[in-house]
Structure formats: structure tokens, C-alpha cells
Amino acid sequence: MPTATNSRYLLAADIGGTWTRAACYPWPWKGEAPPRPLARVRRPTDPEDPTSGLVAALREVWPREGRVHGVGVAAPGPLDPYRGVVLFAPNLPAWREEPLQARLEAALGVPVRIGNDANLAALGEARYGAGRGREHVLYLTLGTGVGGGVVCHGRLLEGRQGLAGELGHITVDPQGPPCACGGRGHLEALASGTALVRAAQEALPTHPDTLLHRVRPLTAEAIARAARQGDALARDLLARAGRWVGVALADLCHIFNPEVVVLGGGVSRGGPWLWDALREALDACLMRPEYRPQVRPAALGDDAGLLGAYALWG
Numbered sequence: 001m002p003t004a005t006n007s008r009y010l011l012a013a014d015i016g017g018t019w020t021r022a023a024c025y026p027w028p029w030k031g032e033a034p035p036r037p038l039a040r041v042r043r044p045t046d047p048e049d050p051t052s053g054l055v056a057a058l059r060e061v062w063p064r065e066g067r068v069h070g071v072g073v074a075a076p077g078p079l080d081p082y083r084g085v086v087l088f089a090p091n092l093p094a095w096r097e098e099p100l101q102a103r104l105e106a107a108l109g110v111p112v113r114i115g116n117d118a119n120l121a122a123l124g125e126a127r128y129g130a131g132r133g134r135e136h137v138l139y140l141t142l143g144t145g146v147g148g149g150v151v152c153h154g155r156l157l158e159g160r161q162g163l164a165g166e167l168g169h170i171t172v173d174p175q176g177p178p179c180a181c182g183g184r185g186h187l188e189a190l191a192s193g194t195a196l197v198r199a200a201q202e203a204l205p206t207h208p209d210t211l212l213h214r215v216r217p218l219t220a221e222a223i224a225r226a227a228r229q230g231d232a233l234a235r236d237l238l239a240r241a242g243r244w245v246g247v248a249l250a251d252l253c254h255i256f257n258p259e260v261v262v263l264g265g266g267v268s269r270g271g272p273w274l275w276d277a278l279r280e281a282l283d284a285c286l287m288r289p290e291y292r293p294q295v296r297p298a299a300l301g302d303d304a305g306l307l308g309a310y311a312l313w314g
């Protein structure tokens with residue numbers, strides 16, 4: 001626990017359906033290297049009362065002396081960062097129009113800013129991770145769902161209600177499979193971990209020789225492992241997902257013209273089968289080679305949201 005009397009700190013938290021993370025960082029922080037936390041904690045999210053669990057996690061890393069400048073929180077959304085309200089969170093049903101910022105400020109007595117977790121992961125990667133030193137960064141996380149965020153001129157693009165950056169729900173195949181959001185053929189329905197596993201399950205009956213018959217549980221990580229072991233179906237599934245990501249990224253590059261595209265999430269660890277297909281589709285779909293970004297794996301891992309919440313303060 002930090003104790004220096006004259007020091008100032010910024011606290012950051014990242015709350016998800018499974019884990020609530022909180023950390024205490026020095027403030028202000030110069031330079032492009034990520035600030036090093038002086039204290040950090042991870043505890044299971046309380047599904048009944050996530051806000052109280054979040055307050056408890058922040059109190060655990062609260063410095064005994066010195067001054068807390070503010071608190072930044074990455075939370076699942078959709079949420080309104082201007083009003084500080086979580087509209088609803090599919091993985092946290094207890095939150096409906098949750099006035100998270102106001103409740104945290106009342107409990108902690110310091111100013112609080114909140115942001116969408118995928119947007120803040122984008123900001124974290126742009127400021128301190130794979131996009132650091134660059135002004136125009138696009139971030140895509142290929143996990144259970146597909147999320148993302150856009151950083152333009154060094155600033156997070158938030159939109160009128162703070163709802164911008166839903167990069168997983170752009171339509172890439174209007175005849176494609178249904179998406180968890182109710183739409184059809186969205187990037188999330190074709191290239192998330194969930195989509196990859198569903199495509200594998202559908203292919204199993206017609207591929208008697210694949211290693212995937214023996215894999216329990218069938219996950220995106222297991223499919224990547226089978227690909228490394230030479231499994232043709234696993235490699236094909238990863239390449240298909242990679243192609244859809246490449247197609248979507250071409251559209252996004254035409255719109256936002258990023259210097260760097262950062263890819264995170266479990267599916268992004270799909271090896272050369274995913275990455276080669278992605279780059280090939282991206283190149284094939286770009287209008288002009290000038291639009292071609294550098295495409296890099298995410299660098300911050302689980303800390304992207306925390307560091308994005310920190311970066312909300314400057």
C-alpha cells in the first residue's frame with residue numbers, strides 16, 4: 001500500500017462479468033511507458049451488487065496517505081460516459097440505468113470518470129500498448145464477443161451518446177449467421193470465439209478425421225492448439241475467421257485511416273492461419289495501398305482496460 005505523504009495517485013478499475021480489478025497508480029505520469037501500479041487487487045465480481053464490490057476493491061488499493069486525484073472505471077456497456085450511467089450490461093443483469101459515476105463519487109468522495117470497457121482497452125493500447133506513440137489507432141478484441149474502439153488524433157472517439165466504437169456489430173455478410181445482438185452476419189457472428197466454436201461444431205460431422213472430435217471443452221484456444229498440431233479443419237476455421245476480420249478492417253481503414261490496428265482477445269492468438277488470411281483479405285479489399293495500416297497483436301493483456309481508465313484522466 002502506498003504511503004508517501006505528498007504523493008498524488010489515480011485509481012483505476014475494470015469491472016467485467018467475472019472479475020473486478022482495481023489498481024493504484026502514481027499521478028501524474030510522464031512518458032509513453034505504462035505507469036506501474038503501487039497496489040492492485042482482483043476479486044470476483046458480485047453479480048447481486050457489482051457497484052458495492054467495485055467500491056470495496058477500490059478501497060482495498062486506496063493509499064493510506066497522499067491524495068487521490070480521481071478514479072477511472074472501465075465498465076461493460078452500453079453506457080453513457082457523459083452522464084456516467086451504465087444503460088445495461090448483458091453480463092451484469094443487476095445493472096439497469098445504473099448511475100455508476102454518481103454512486104462511486106458519493107461512496108469515495110473523489111471525482112470519477114467511467115467508460116466502455118472495449119473503448120477504454122482501445123485507449124489503453126493506443127496510449128501505452130501496441131499503438132503507443134501513434135495518434136490514429138483502431139483496436140479490435142476478438143473474444144467471446146467482438147468489441148473495439150477508435151482513437152483519432154490521440155483521442156477516443158465516443159460519439160453523440162458515447163456509444164461509438166461498436167466495431168463487432170458491423171455487417172460483413174448480410175446472409176450470415178445470427179448475432180447475439182439480434183442482427184445477422186455481424187463481425188461478432190463470424191469471428192468471435194463463440195462464432196469459431198459454433199463453426200467448428202457444425203463442421204465436425206463432415207470431418208471425421210479432425211483432432212477437434214477429441215477436444216473437450218471446444219474453445220477458441222483449443223482450435224488454435226489443434227491448428228498448431230497440423231489439424232486441417234482448425235487451420236481452415238481460423239483462416240475463415242481471419243478473412244472476415246480482414247474484410248471488416250478494410251472498411252474500417254477506409255473510414256478511420258488508422259496508422260496501427262491492434263488485435264486482442266483469444267481468437268487473435270490463432271497463429272499464422274488467422275493472421276495471413278486476415279492480411280490477405282485486408283490487402284485485397286483496400287481501395288489503395290495508402291490505407292494499409294500496421295496490424296499488431298495487443299500488448300497489454302488484461303491491463304488494457306485499467307490503463308485506458310487511467311488514460312481517461314489525461
Ligand SMILES: [Zn+2]
Nearest residue numbers: 169179181186
Ligand atoms: Zn451484432
